[in-house]
Amino acid sequence: MSESLPSRPPGESAVLRDQLAVDRTELANERTLLAYVRTSLGLVAVGLGVLHFARSVWVEDLLGWAFVAFGVLAFSLGLFRFQRIRARVIAMKRGQGGCG
Numbered sequence: 001m002s003e004s005l006p007s008r009p010p011g012e013s014a015v016l017r018d019q020l021a022v023d024r025t026e027l028a029n030e031r032t033l034l035a036y037v038r039t040s041l042g043l044v045a046v047g048l049g050v051l052h053f054a055r056s057v058w059v060e061d062l063l064g065w066a067f068v069a070f071g072v073l074a075f076s077l078g079l080f081r082f083q084r085i086r087a088r089v090i091a092m093k094r095g096q097g098g099c100g
Contacts, residue, residue, distance in 0.1 A: 022089060029085045036078020043071030 047067025054060035 033078055033082040040071040040075035043067050
């Protein structure tokens with residue numbers, strides 16, 4: 001004997017589907033932020049490693065500082081993107097659309 005899921009009114013299914021889609025979007029946005037943080041920490045660590053082990057050659061110093069700068073830039077970009085998507089999701093939850 002197979003059990004079937006209880007049937008829901010069509011409107012309720014759409015609301016549940018939309019809520020789950022918003023939840024998935026929020027989780028994906030958080031995962032993306034964490035990926036940016038992980039990447040930026042890696043870039044900064046490489047930059048600091050190059051600076052620490054450099055033989056005081058200006059090219060190596062420049063390369064180390066470039067890695068650190070790109071790490072800070074990656075973190076800033078990830079944080080900006082996270083906040084922008086988060087604002088759109090909040091607007092969508094409030095029923096304002098949030099497109100654009």
